Amino acid sequence: MNDVAAAAGVALKTVSRVVNQEPGVNAATAERVHAAIDLLGYRRNDSARTLRSGRTASIGLVIEDVADPFYSSLSRAVEEVALRHGHLLFTGSSRESPERERELVLAFCARRVDGLIIVPAGQDHGYLEPEFADGIRAVFADRPPGAGCEADAVLCDNVGGARTATAHLVAGGHRRIAFLGDSPTIFTARERLRGHRAALAEAGLPYDEGLVTMGPPDPDRLRADLARLLAAADPPTALVTGNGRFTVDTLRALAALSPAPVRLGAEPYLGGLALVGFDDFEPADLLGITVVAQDPGRMGRTAAELLFGRLSGDEGPARRAEVPTRLIPRGSGELPPA
Structure with a gap:
């Protein structure tokens, strides 16, 4: 820093102010200091700075x-x-x-x-x-x-977002809405289930534990859970998925379970089910997936x-x-x- 001060023809304190972006140095002087820094290849010693400032x-x-x-x-x-x-x-x-x-x-x-x-x-x-x-x-x-x-x-707003997702499906005429969520030990998963239940209660619909599946991300488990739900005597007509990862895994599972050929953006891709995912993901717009987006x-x-x-x-x-x-x-x- 002494060399920079000498090359720029300024005091050591002036160089310090320029390096640390402190006020009180006019533009012409600061320009001379920066030119000297570039010429000499000076680099600030952050270790020394840490010792001084803590x-x-x-x-x-x-x-x-x-x-x-x-x-x-x-x-x-x-x-x-x-x-x-x-x-x-x-x-x-x-x-x-x-x-x-x-x-x-x-x-x-x-x-x-x-x-x-x-x-x-x-x-x-x-x-x-x-x-x-x-x-x-x-x-x-x-x-x-x-x-x-x-x-x-x-x-x-986990509760509000999940409430919106479920209420949107209810408004579309659905009464059997399944919820597929992450492990219940995770705060966000519990809160989103709470929002789902709140929307059902507000619509006067019963909460059916048989329509809820929660657990760590595991495509094989999710596929088995979906197969069980769809084989029930009174299967769901709509799904709420608890995060972006679950939405993608659900789409893959539905594609594997569907007897119809998979066509992007077409109803057979969902096996006839309506779906709202919590959290947006990159190809969701191309696939036509309705989501509740976080920020x-x-x-x-x-x-x-x-x-x-x-x-x-x-x-x-x-x-x-x-x-x-x-x-x-x-x-x-x-x-x-x-």
């Missing part, structure tokens, strides 16, 4: 699966906010394992990230208390924190801005923000009862 200008993001389109959109939004605040983002996948979640979180803390955004896999977050006491800040996304932890959370980008941006607010000194009580959903009719959810 900050690493980095945050950690723990999600379920970095390959999942929902979480990749959320991650991209978090990264955009982090870059705007001059921070790097480190990301890891918990693979829905509480042990892996804790391992990743503590690894990020050991590397002294300034803050964390966590999509929790576990239901006990008391292990974070020592980290909070040490100055780490955290925001939870998609699901709330578990026991032993008070922290900000940004959630989707993972908005969820990621909101979580990141909350985190940087905390890092800037906000010590208010823990907040909970809810991101709305929207129904996108494309044809599959508008099929009448067979």
